Amino acid sequence: MxxxxxxxxxxxxxxxxxxxxxxxxxxxxxxxxxxxxxxxxxxxxxxxxxxxxxxxxxxxxxxxxxxxxxxxxxxxxxxxxxxxxxxxxxxxxxxxxxxxxxxxxxxxxxxxxxxxxxxxxxxxxxxxxxxxxxxxxxxxxxxxxxxxxxxxxxxxxxxxxxxxxxxxxxxxxxxxxxxxxxxxxxxxxxxxxxxxxxxxxxxxxxxxxxxxxxxxxxxxxxxPLRCPPHIRYELEKNLVLCYTGQSRLSGSIHQNVTDAYKSEEPSVRNALEALKTTAEATKTALMRGRLTEFGELLTENWNNQKKLHPSVTNDQIDRLFKIAMTNGATGGKACGAGGGGCLLFYCEPTREHRVRQKLEDAGARIIDVNFDxxxxxxxxxxxx
CATH class of the missing domain: 3.30.230.10 (Ribosomal Protein S5; domain 2)
Structure with a gap:
Protein backbone atom coordinates (compact mmCIF):
# COMPACT_ATOMS: atom_id res chain seq x y z
CA MET A 1 0.00 0.00 0.00
CA PRO A 224 13.52 5.26 -45.89
CA LEU A 225 12.02 8.02 -48.03
CA ARG A 226 14.96 10.33 -48.58
CA CYS A 227 13.00 13.46 -49.42
CA PRO A 228 15.08 16.51 -50.38
CA PRO A 229 15.61 18.91 -47.46
CA HIS A 230 13.29 21.57 -48.88
CA ILE A 231 10.44 19.03 -49.00
CA ARG A 232 10.98 18.15 -45.34
CA TYR A 233 11.05 21.83 -44.42
CA GLU A 234 7.79 22.43 -46.27
CA LEU A 235 6.18 19.49 -44.51
CA GLU A 236 7.29 20.72 -41.09
CA LYS A 237 6.01 24.22 -41.85
CA ASN A 238 2.66 23.29 -43.35
CA LEU A 239 1.69 20.29 -41.22
CA VAL A 240 -0.58 21.06 -38.27
CA LEU A 241 -0.88 18.42 -35.57
CA CYS A 242 -3.52 18.96 -32.92
CA TYR A 243 -4.59 17.02 -29.85
CA THR A 244 -8.34 16.88 -29.49
CA GLY A 245 -8.10 16.63 -25.71
CA GLN A 246 -9.98 13.36 -25.95
CA SER A 247 -7.82 10.32 -25.24
CA ARG A 248 -8.97 7.32 -27.20
CA LEU A 249 -8.89 3.63 -26.30
CA SER A 250 -7.37 2.08 -29.41
CA GLY A 251 -7.91 -1.44 -28.06
CA SER A 252 -11.69 -1.21 -28.33
CA ILE A 253 -11.50 0.30 -31.83
CA HIS A 254 -9.08 -2.42 -32.94
CA GLN A 255 -11.49 -5.02 -31.59
CA ASN A 256 -14.39 -3.48 -33.50
CA VAL A 257 -12.48 -3.51 -36.78
CA THR A 258 -11.01 -6.99 -36.34
CA ASP A 259 -14.45 -8.39 -35.51
CA ALA A 260 -15.81 -6.85 -38.71
CA TYR A 261 -12.87 -8.24 -40.68
CA LYS A 262 -13.39 -11.72 -39.27
CA SER A 263 -17.04 -11.47 -40.27
CA GLU A 264 -15.77 -10.94 -43.83
CA GLU A 265 -17.62 -7.67 -44.26
CA PRO A 266 -16.83 -6.55 -47.83
CA SER A 267 -16.71 -2.86 -46.87
CA VAL A 268 -13.90 -3.49 -44.38
CA ARG A 269 -11.82 -5.58 -46.74
CA ASN A 270 -12.30 -3.08 -49.55
CA ALA A 271 -11.32 -0.20 -47.26
CA LEU A 272 -8.11 -1.97 -46.24
CA GLU A 273 -7.14 -2.50 -49.87
CA ALA A 274 -7.89 1.17 -50.57
CA LEU A 275 -5.69 2.23 -47.64
CA LYS A 276 -2.79 0.31 -49.16
CA THR A 277 -3.35 1.98 -52.53
CA THR A 278 -3.28 5.35 -50.79
CA ALA A 279 0.00 4.44 -49.09
CA GLU A 280 1.62 3.70 -52.45
CA ALA A 281 0.37 7.00 -53.85
CA THR A 282 1.54 8.89 -50.75
CA LYS A 283 5.04 7.45 -51.07
CA THR A 284 5.19 8.61 -54.70
CA ALA A 285 3.83 12.08 -53.88
CA LEU A 286 6.45 12.62 -51.17
CA MET A 287 9.34 11.40 -53.29
CA ARG A 288 8.31 13.68 -56.17
CA GLY A 289 7.58 16.67 -53.94
CA ARG A 290 3.90 16.87 -54.87
CA LEU A 291 2.74 18.21 -51.54
CA THR A 292 -0.67 19.46 -52.65
CA GLU A 293 -1.43 15.91 -53.73
CA PHE A 294 0.03 14.67 -50.45
CA GLY A 295 -2.52 16.74 -48.54
CA GLU A 296 -5.37 15.40 -50.64
CA LEU A 297 -4.17 11.85 -50.01
CA LEU A 298 -4.43 12.42 -46.26
CA THR A 299 -8.14 13.00 -46.72
CA GLU A 300 -8.44 10.03 -49.06
CA ASN A 301 -6.86 7.87 -46.39
CA TRP A 302 -9.20 9.29 -43.74
CA ASN A 303 -12.29 8.60 -45.82
CA ASN A 304 -11.24 4.96 -46.23
CA GLN A 305 -10.27 4.72 -42.57
CA LYS A 306 -13.78 5.78 -41.53
CA LYS A 307 -15.25 2.92 -43.57
CA LEU A 308 -13.62 0.41 -41.23
CA HIS A 309 -16.01 1.11 -38.35
CA PRO A 310 -18.21 3.99 -37.08
CA SER A 311 -16.12 4.26 -33.88
CA VAL A 312 -13.13 5.54 -35.89
CA THR A 313 -14.66 9.03 -35.87
CA ASN A 314 -17.01 11.04 -33.67
CA ASP A 315 -18.73 14.43 -33.55
CA GLN A 316 -15.73 16.23 -32.05
CA ILE A 317 -13.35 14.91 -34.71
CA ASP A 318 -15.79 15.82 -37.48
CA ARG A 319 -16.20 19.33 -36.05
CA LEU A 320 -12.45 19.98 -35.85
CA PHE A 321 -11.93 18.50 -39.30
CA LYS A 322 -14.50 20.91 -40.75
CA ILE A 323 -12.89 23.88 -39.00
CA ALA A 324 -9.46 23.03 -40.41
CA MET A 325 -10.69 22.37 -43.94
CA THR A 326 -12.63 25.63 -44.12
CA ASN A 327 -9.66 27.70 -42.93
CA GLY A 328 -6.82 26.56 -45.16
CA ALA A 329 -6.16 22.83 -44.74
CA THR A 330 -5.96 20.88 -48.01
CA GLY A 331 -6.32 17.52 -46.32
CA GLY A 332 -6.22 15.71 -43.02
CA LYS A 333 -6.80 12.56 -41.03
CA ALA A 334 -6.93 11.17 -37.52
CA CYS A 335 -3.68 9.68 -36.26
CA GLY A 336 -3.49 6.04 -35.30
CA ALA A 337 -6.71 4.13 -34.78
CA GLY A 338 -8.85 7.26 -34.61
CA GLY A 339 -11.73 7.81 -32.21
CA GLY A 340 -9.93 10.70 -30.48
CA GLY A 341 -6.31 11.60 -29.85
CA CYS A 342 -4.54 13.67 -32.51
CA LEU A 343 -5.57 14.98 -35.91
CA LEU A 344 -3.06 15.80 -38.64
CA PHE A 345 -3.64 18.39 -41.38
CA TYR A 346 -1.62 19.62 -44.32
CA CYS A 347 -2.28 23.30 -45.04
CA GLU A 348 -1.90 25.74 -47.86
CA PRO A 349 1.38 27.66 -47.56
CA THR A 350 0.92 30.81 -45.42
CA ARG A 351 -2.45 29.58 -44.09
CA GLU A 352 -1.23 27.08 -41.53
CA HIS A 353 -1.18 29.85 -38.88
CA ARG A 354 -4.91 30.42 -39.39
CA VAL A 355 -5.67 26.71 -39.14
CA ARG A 356 -3.68 26.54 -35.91
CA GLN A 357 -5.50 29.52 -34.42
CA LYS A 358 -8.97 28.28 -35.34
CA LEU A 359 -8.28 24.82 -33.93
CA GLU A 360 -6.96 26.33 -30.70
CA ASP A 361 -10.05 28.53 -30.48
CA ALA A 362 -12.12 25.35 -30.75
CA GLY A 363 -10.30 23.82 -27.77
CA ALA A 364 -7.64 21.73 -29.50
CA ARG A 365 -4.00 21.75 -28.42
CA ILE A 366 -1.38 22.33 -31.13
CA ILE A 367 1.74 20.14 -31.14
CA ASP A 368 4.69 21.46 -33.17
CA VAL A 369 6.06 18.97 -35.71
CA ASN A 370 9.70 18.37 -36.55
CA PHE A 371 10.92 15.07 -37.89
CA ASP A 372 13.26 12.90 -35.86
Missing amino acids: ICGDPFQLFVRIASRHALQARSLKTDVRRLVMLIRTRAPVRIDFAGGWSDVALFTEHSKGLVVNGAINRYAYATLRCERQITQDDSVELQRILDKSIRIYSADFDTFIEADDVRQLEYDGNIDLVKAAVRRMSIQIGGFDLITQSTAPPGSGLGTSASMGVALVGALGALKEATYLPYEYAELASTIERHELGILGGKQDHYASALGGIHFMEFQDEEVKTS FDGLQMWKVSND
Whole structure:
Protein backbone atom coordinates (compact mmCIF):
# COMPACT_ATOMS: atom_id res chain seq x y z
CA MET A 1 0.00 0.00 0.00
CA ILE A 2 1.40 3.40 -1.01
CA CYS A 3 0.39 6.55 0.84
CA GLY A 4 1.07 10.13 -0.11
CA ASP A 5 2.76 11.50 -3.19
CA PRO A 6 4.25 8.59 -5.22
CA PHE A 7 7.11 10.69 -6.57
CA GLN A 8 8.13 11.96 -3.13
CA LEU A 9 8.05 8.38 -1.85
CA PHE A 10 10.33 7.38 -4.74
CA VAL A 11 12.75 10.20 -3.85
CA ARG A 12 12.80 9.25 -0.16
CA ILE A 13 13.63 5.63 -0.94
CA ALA A 14 16.43 6.63 -3.33
CA SER A 15 17.84 9.04 -0.73
CA ARG A 16 17.78 6.34 1.94
CA HIS A 17 19.87 4.02 -0.21
CA ALA A 18 22.31 6.83 -0.99
CA LEU A 19 22.86 7.43 2.75
CA GLN A 20 23.39 3.74 3.33
CA ALA A 21 25.96 3.63 0.55
CA ARG A 22 27.93 6.55 2.02
CA SER A 23 28.29 4.65 5.29
CA LEU A 24 30.29 1.85 3.61
CA LYS A 25 33.92 1.28 4.61
CA THR A 26 36.65 3.13 2.76
CA ASP A 27 37.77 0.00 0.90
CA VAL A 28 34.34 -0.29 -0.63
CA ARG A 29 33.12 2.14 -3.21
CA ARG A 30 29.71 2.66 -4.70
CA LEU A 31 29.11 2.89 -8.41
CA VAL A 32 25.85 4.55 -9.41
CA MET A 33 24.98 4.16 -13.06
CA LEU A 34 22.24 6.02 -14.89
CA ILE A 35 21.03 4.63 -18.20
CA ARG A 36 18.79 6.95 -20.18
CA THR A 37 16.91 6.26 -23.38
CA ARG A 38 14.52 8.16 -25.57
CA ALA A 39 12.40 6.96 -28.46
CA PRO A 40 10.28 9.15 -30.77
CA VAL A 41 6.58 8.83 -31.49
CA ARG A 42 5.29 8.93 -35.06
CA ILE A 43 2.67 10.48 -37.30
CA ASP A 44 1.13 8.09 -39.80
CA PHE A 45 0.39 9.49 -43.24
CA ALA A 46 -1.24 6.55 -45.00
CA GLY A 47 -1.95 2.84 -44.84
CA GLY A 48 -2.41 2.50 -41.09
CA TRP A 49 -4.46 -0.56 -40.09
CA SER A 50 -3.05 -2.62 -42.95
CA ASP A 51 -0.06 -3.47 -40.71
CA VAL A 52 -2.20 -5.24 -38.08
CA ALA A 53 -1.17 -8.89 -37.69
CA LEU A 54 -4.61 -10.31 -38.47
CA PHE A 55 -4.60 -8.58 -41.85
CA THR A 56 -0.97 -9.23 -42.78
CA GLU A 57 -1.56 -12.97 -42.44
CA HIS A 58 -3.65 -12.77 -45.62
CA SER A 59 -2.38 -9.72 -47.50
CA LYS A 60 0.65 -7.44 -47.52
CA GLY A 61 0.27 -4.26 -45.47
CA LEU A 62 1.68 -0.93 -46.68
CA VAL A 63 2.28 2.14 -44.51
CA VAL A 64 3.92 5.58 -44.79
CA ASN A 65 4.86 7.30 -41.53
CA GLY A 66 7.39 9.66 -39.98
CA ALA A 67 8.99 9.85 -36.53
CA ILE A 68 8.65 13.24 -34.83
CA ASN A 69 10.23 15.16 -31.96
CA ARG A 70 8.00 13.95 -29.14
CA TYR A 71 9.59 11.24 -27.05
CA ALA A 72 9.17 8.48 -24.53
CA TYR A 73 11.97 8.57 -21.95
CA ALA A 74 13.19 5.82 -19.65
CA THR A 75 15.76 6.43 -16.92
CA LEU A 76 17.20 3.39 -15.20
CA ARG A 77 19.28 3.83 -12.04
CA CYS A 78 21.25 0.99 -10.50
CA GLU A 79 23.83 0.83 -7.72
CA ARG A 80 26.76 -1.52 -7.51
CA GLN A 81 29.10 -2.10 -4.57
CA ILE A 82 32.71 -2.63 -5.66
CA THR A 83 35.10 -4.12 -3.10
CA GLN A 84 38.88 -4.02 -3.51
CA ASP A 85 40.37 -7.38 -2.47
CA ASP A 86 44.03 -8.13 -3.30
CA SER A 87 43.88 -6.00 -6.46
CA VAL A 88 40.73 -7.79 -7.62
CA GLU A 89 37.52 -5.82 -7.83
CA LEU A 90 34.50 -7.80 -6.68
CA GLN A 91 31.23 -6.25 -7.81
CA ARG A 92 27.85 -7.05 -6.34
CA ILE A 93 24.40 -5.55 -6.54
CA LEU A 94 23.84 -3.15 -3.67
CA ASP A 95 20.06 -3.47 -3.62
CA LYS A 96 17.91 -6.25 -5.09
CA SER A 97 14.52 -4.51 -5.13
CA ILE A 98 12.85 -2.96 -8.17
CA ARG A 99 11.20 0.46 -7.97
CA ILE A 100 9.19 1.88 -10.87
CA TYR A 101 7.78 5.39 -11.15
CA SER A 102 5.58 6.49 -14.06
CA ALA A 103 5.56 10.27 -14.27
CA ASP A 104 2.73 10.22 -16.83
CA PHE A 105 0.37 8.35 -14.51
CA ASP A 106 1.94 9.48 -11.19
CA THR A 107 2.25 5.85 -10.15
CA PHE A 108 4.89 4.19 -7.98
CA ILE A 109 5.42 0.42 -7.66
CA GLU A 110 8.02 -1.46 -5.62
CA ALA A 111 8.75 -5.19 -5.79
CA ASP A 112 11.43 -7.50 -4.42
CA ASP A 113 11.26 -9.74 -7.47
CA VAL A 114 10.08 -9.34 -11.08
CA ARG A 115 7.63 -12.18 -10.52
CA GLN A 116 5.73 -9.93 -8.12
CA LEU A 117 4.89 -7.55 -10.98
CA GLU A 118 1.36 -8.64 -11.82
CA TYR A 119 -0.66 -7.34 -14.76
CA ASP A 120 -3.61 -5.47 -13.30
CA GLY A 121 -4.17 -2.58 -15.72
CA ASN A 122 -1.72 -0.34 -13.86
CA ILE A 123 1.32 0.55 -16.06
CA ASP A 124 1.29 -3.02 -17.39
CA LEU A 125 3.53 -2.13 -20.33
CA VAL A 126 6.36 -1.15 -18.00
CA LYS A 127 5.86 -4.28 -15.89
CA ALA A 128 5.82 -6.46 -19.00
CA ALA A 129 9.07 -4.96 -20.29
CA VAL A 130 10.77 -5.54 -16.93
CA ARG A 131 9.49 -9.11 -16.71
CA ARG A 132 10.44 -9.91 -20.29
CA MET A 133 13.84 -8.26 -20.32
CA SER A 134 15.28 -8.47 -16.81
CA ILE A 135 14.62 -11.84 -15.18
CA GLN A 136 18.33 -12.24 -14.33
CA ILE A 137 18.99 -8.59 -13.49
CA GLY A 138 19.37 -7.29 -9.96
CA GLY A 139 17.65 -4.31 -8.40
CA PHE A 140 17.16 -0.92 -10.02
CA ASP A 141 15.04 2.21 -10.10
CA LEU A 142 13.11 2.94 -13.30
CA ILE A 143 11.41 6.22 -14.20
CA THR A 144 9.31 6.63 -17.35
CA GLN A 145 7.89 9.76 -18.94
CA SER A 146 6.47 10.76 -22.31
CA THR A 147 6.29 14.21 -23.89
CA ALA A 148 3.32 13.14 -26.03
CA PRO A 149 -0.17 12.85 -24.54
CA PRO A 150 -1.26 9.28 -23.72
CA GLY A 151 -3.97 8.00 -26.04
CA SER A 152 -2.90 10.53 -28.69
CA GLY A 153 -2.78 8.10 -31.62
CA LEU A 154 0.94 8.85 -32.06
CA GLY A 155 2.13 5.41 -31.01
CA THR A 156 3.07 6.49 -27.48
CA SER A 157 2.87 2.99 -26.00
CA ALA A 158 5.11 1.63 -28.76
CA SER A 159 7.69 4.37 -28.27
CA MET A 160 7.66 3.72 -24.54
CA GLY A 161 8.14 0.02 -25.22
CA VAL A 162 11.13 0.78 -27.44
CA ALA A 163 12.64 3.11 -24.82
CA LEU A 164 12.16 0.45 -22.14
CA VAL A 165 13.78 -2.40 -24.06
CA GLY A 166 16.63 -0.04 -24.89
CA ALA A 167 17.25 0.79 -21.23
CA LEU A 168 16.81 -2.74 -19.93
CA GLY A 169 18.93 -4.15 -22.73
CA ALA A 170 21.69 -1.69 -21.88
CA LEU A 171 21.54 -2.79 -18.24
CA LYS A 172 22.10 -6.37 -19.41
CA GLU A 173 24.92 -5.06 -21.63
CA ALA A 174 23.08 -6.51 -24.62
CA THR A 175 23.40 -4.87 -28.02
CA TYR A 176 20.61 -5.05 -30.58
CA LEU A 177 20.01 -3.66 -34.04
CA PRO A 178 17.21 -1.10 -34.42
CA TYR A 179 14.81 -3.61 -35.96
CA GLU A 180 15.49 -5.98 -33.05
CA TYR A 181 14.46 -3.30 -30.55
CA ALA A 182 11.28 -2.82 -32.59
CA GLU A 183 10.54 -6.55 -32.62
CA LEU A 184 11.20 -6.90 -28.89
CA ALA A 185 8.85 -4.02 -28.06
CA SER A 186 6.18 -5.39 -30.42
CA THR A 187 6.48 -8.87 -28.92
CA ILE A 188 5.97 -7.51 -25.41
CA GLU A 189 2.74 -5.78 -26.45
CA ARG A 190 1.32 -8.57 -28.58
CA HIS A 191 2.42 -11.74 -26.80
CA GLU A 192 3.02 -10.66 -23.21
CA LEU A 193 -0.05 -8.38 -22.94
CA GLY A 194 -2.25 -9.55 -25.82
CA ILE A 195 -2.61 -6.04 -27.25
CA LEU A 196 -4.02 -5.89 -30.76
CA GLY A 197 -2.20 -3.73 -33.27
CA GLY A 198 0.51 -3.60 -35.88
CA LYS A 199 4.25 -3.05 -35.89
CA GLN A 200 4.57 0.26 -37.72
CA ASP A 201 4.73 2.27 -34.47
CA HIS A 202 7.61 0.22 -33.06
CA TYR A 203 9.65 0.38 -36.25
CA ALA A 204 9.08 4.12 -36.68
CA SER A 205 10.24 4.71 -33.10
CA ALA A 206 13.31 2.48 -33.26
CA LEU A 207 14.46 3.70 -36.69
CA GLY A 208 13.43 7.36 -36.83
CA GLY A 209 12.96 9.15 -40.15
CA ILE A 210 10.24 8.95 -42.81
CA HIS A 211 9.56 5.44 -44.09
CA PHE A 212 7.55 3.34 -46.48
CA MET A 213 6.93 0.04 -44.70
CA GLU A 214 5.74 -3.33 -45.94
CA PHE A 215 4.30 -6.05 -43.70
CA GLN A 216 3.70 -9.69 -44.66
CA ASP A 217 3.06 -12.20 -41.88
CA GLU A 218 5.96 -11.60 -39.45
CA GLU A 219 8.26 -10.09 -42.10
CA VAL A 220 8.81 -6.33 -42.15
CA LYS A 221 10.57 -4.36 -44.86
CA THR A 222 11.37 -0.69 -44.28
CA SER A 223 12.44 1.76 -46.98
CA PRO A 224 13.52 5.26 -45.89
CA LEU A 225 12.02 8.02 -48.03
CA ARG A 226 14.96 10.33 -48.58
CA CYS A 227 13.00 13.46 -49.42
CA PRO A 228 15.08 16.51 -50.38
CA PRO A 229 15.61 18.91 -47.46
CA HIS A 230 13.29 21.57 -48.88
CA ILE A 231 10.44 19.03 -49.00
CA ARG A 232 10.98 18.15 -45.34
CA TYR A 233 11.05 21.83 -44.42
CA GLU A 234 7.79 22.43 -46.27
CA LEU A 235 6.18 19.49 -44.51
CA GLU A 236 7.29 20.72 -41.09
CA LYS A 237 6.01 24.22 -41.85
CA ASN A 238 2.66 23.29 -43.35
CA LEU A 239 1.69 20.29 -41.22
CA VAL A 240 -0.58 21.06 -38.27
CA LEU A 241 -0.88 18.42 -35.57
CA CYS A 242 -3.52 18.96 -32.92
CA TYR A 243 -4.59 17.02 -29.85
CA THR A 244 -8.34 16.88 -29.49
CA GLY A 245 -8.10 16.63 -25.71
CA GLN A 246 -9.98 13.36 -25.95
CA SER A 247 -7.82 10.32 -25.24
CA ARG A 248 -8.97 7.32 -27.20
CA LEU A 249 -8.89 3.63 -26.30
CA SER A 250 -7.37 2.08 -29.41
CA GLY A 251 -7.91 -1.44 -28.06
CA SER A 252 -11.69 -1.21 -28.33
CA ILE A 253 -11.50 0.30 -31.83
CA HIS A 254 -9.08 -2.42 -32.94
CA GLN A 255 -11.49 -5.02 -31.59
CA ASN A 256 -14.39 -3.48 -33.50
CA VAL A 257 -12.48 -3.51 -36.78
CA THR A 258 -11.01 -6.99 -36.34
CA ASP A 259 -14.45 -8.39 -35.51
CA ALA A 260 -15.81 -6.85 -38.71
CA TYR A 261 -12.87 -8.24 -40.68
CA LYS A 262 -13.39 -11.72 -39.27
CA SER A 263 -17.04 -11.47 -40.27
CA GLU A 264 -15.77 -10.94 -43.83
CA GLU A 265 -17.62 -7.67 -44.26
CA PRO A 266 -16.83 -6.55 -47.83
CA SER A 267 -16.71 -2.86 -46.87
CA VAL A 268 -13.90 -3.49 -44.38
CA ARG A 269 -11.82 -5.58 -46.74
CA ASN A 270 -12.30 -3.08 -49.55
CA ALA A 271 -11.32 -0.20 -47.26
CA LEU A 272 -8.11 -1.97 -46.24
CA GLU A 273 -7.14 -2.50 -49.87
CA ALA A 274 -7.89 1.17 -50.57
CA LEU A 275 -5.69 2.23 -47.64
CA LYS A 276 -2.79 0.31 -49.16
CA THR A 277 -3.35 1.98 -52.53
CA THR A 278 -3.28 5.35 -50.79
CA ALA A 279 0.00 4.44 -49.09
CA GLU A 280 1.62 3.70 -52.45
CA ALA A 281 0.37 7.00 -53.85
CA THR A 282 1.54 8.89 -50.75
CA LYS A 283 5.04 7.45 -51.07
CA THR A 284 5.19 8.61 -54.70
CA ALA A 285 3.83 12.08 -53.88
CA LEU A 286 6.45 12.62 -51.17
CA MET A 287 9.34 11.40 -53.29
CA ARG A 288 8.31 13.68 -56.17
CA GLY A 289 7.58 16.67 -53.94
CA ARG A 290 3.90 16.87 -54.87
CA LEU A 291 2.74 18.21 -51.54
CA THR A 292 -0.67 19.46 -52.65
CA GLU A 293 -1.43 15.91 -53.73
CA PHE A 294 0.03 14.67 -50.45
CA GLY A 295 -2.52 16.74 -48.54
CA GLU A 296 -5.37 15.40 -50.64
CA LEU A 297 -4.17 11.85 -50.01
CA LEU A 298 -4.43 12.42 -46.26
CA THR A 299 -8.14 13.00 -46.72
CA GLU A 300 -8.44 10.03 -49.06
CA ASN A 301 -6.86 7.87 -46.39
CA TRP A 302 -9.20 9.29 -43.74
CA ASN A 303 -12.29 8.60 -45.82
CA ASN A 304 -11.24 4.96 -46.23
CA GLN A 305 -10.27 4.72 -42.57
CA LYS A 306 -13.78 5.78 -41.53
CA LYS A 307 -15.25 2.92 -43.57
CA LEU A 308 -13.62 0.41 -41.23
CA HIS A 309 -16.01 1.11 -38.35
CA PRO A 310 -18.21 3.99 -37.08
CA SER A 311 -16.12 4.26 -33.88
CA VAL A 312 -13.13 5.54 -35.89
CA THR A 313 -14.66 9.03 -35.87
CA ASN A 314 -17.01 11.04 -33.67
CA ASP A 315 -18.73 14.43 -33.55
CA GLN A 316 -15.73 16.23 -32.05
CA ILE A 317 -13.35 14.91 -34.71
CA ASP A 318 -15.79 15.82 -37.48
CA ARG A 319 -16.20 19.33 -36.05
CA LEU A 320 -12.45 19.98 -35.85
CA PHE A 321 -11.93 18.50 -39.30
CA LYS A 322 -14.50 20.91 -40.75
CA ILE A 323 -12.89 23.88 -39.00
CA ALA A 324 -9.46 23.03 -40.41
CA MET A 325 -10.69 22.37 -43.94
CA THR A 326 -12.63 25.63 -44.12
CA ASN A 327 -9.66 27.70 -42.93
CA GLY A 328 -6.82 26.56 -45.16
CA ALA A 329 -6.16 22.83 -44.74
CA THR A 330 -5.96 20.88 -48.01
CA GLY A 331 -6.32 17.52 -46.32
CA GLY A 332 -6.22 15.71 -43.02
CA LYS A 333 -6.80 12.56 -41.03
CA ALA A 334 -6.93 11.17 -37.52
CA CYS A 335 -3.68 9.68 -36.26
CA GLY A 336 -3.49 6.04 -35.30
CA ALA A 337 -6.71 4.13 -34.78
CA GLY A 338 -8.85 7.26 -34.61
CA GLY A 339 -11.73 7.81 -32.21
CA GLY A 340 -9.93 10.70 -30.48
CA GLY A 341 -6.31 11.60 -29.85
CA CYS A 342 -4.54 13.67 -32.51
CA LEU A 343 -5.57 14.98 -35.91
CA LEU A 344 -3.06 15.80 -38.64
CA PHE A 345 -3.64 18.39 -41.38
CA TYR A 346 -1.62 19.62 -44.32
CA CYS A 347 -2.28 23.30 -45.04
CA GLU A 348 -1.90 25.74 -47.86
CA PRO A 349 1.38 27.66 -47.56
CA THR A 350 0.92 30.81 -45.42
CA ARG A 351 -2.45 29.58 -44.09
CA GLU A 352 -1.23 27.08 -41.53
CA HIS A 353 -1.18 29.85 -38.88
CA ARG A 354 -4.91 30.42 -39.39
CA VAL A 355 -5.67 26.71 -39.14
CA ARG A 356 -3.68 26.54 -35.91
CA GLN A 357 -5.50 29.52 -34.42
CA LYS A 358 -8.97 28.28 -35.34
CA LEU A 359 -8.28 24.82 -33.93
CA GLU A 360 -6.96 26.33 -30.70
CA ASP A 361 -10.05 28.53 -30.48
CA ALA A 362 -12.12 25.35 -30.75
CA GLY A 363 -10.30 23.82 -27.77
CA ALA A 364 -7.64 21.73 -29.50
CA ARG A 365 -4.00 21.75 -28.42
CA ILE A 366 -1.38 22.33 -31.13
CA ILE A 367 1.74 20.14 -31.14
CA ASP A 368 4.69 21.46 -33.17
CA VAL A 369 6.06 18.97 -35.71
CA ASN A 370 9.70 18.37 -36.55
CA PHE A 371 10.92 15.07 -37.89
CA ASP A 372 13.26 12.90 -35.86
CA PHE A 373 15.90 10.99 -37.83
CA ASP A 374 17.74 9.51 -34.84
CA GLY A 375 15.27 6.90 -33.63
CA LEU A 376 16.06 5.16 -30.35
CA GLN A 377 18.92 6.83 -28.49
CA MET A 378 20.58 5.67 -25.28
CA TRP A 379 23.42 6.89 -23.11
CA LYS A 380 25.01 6.15 -19.74
CA VAL A 381 26.14 8.41 -16.92
CA SER A 382 28.41 6.93 -14.25
CA ASN A 383 29.05 8.44 -10.82
CA ASP A 384 31.85 6.87 -8.78
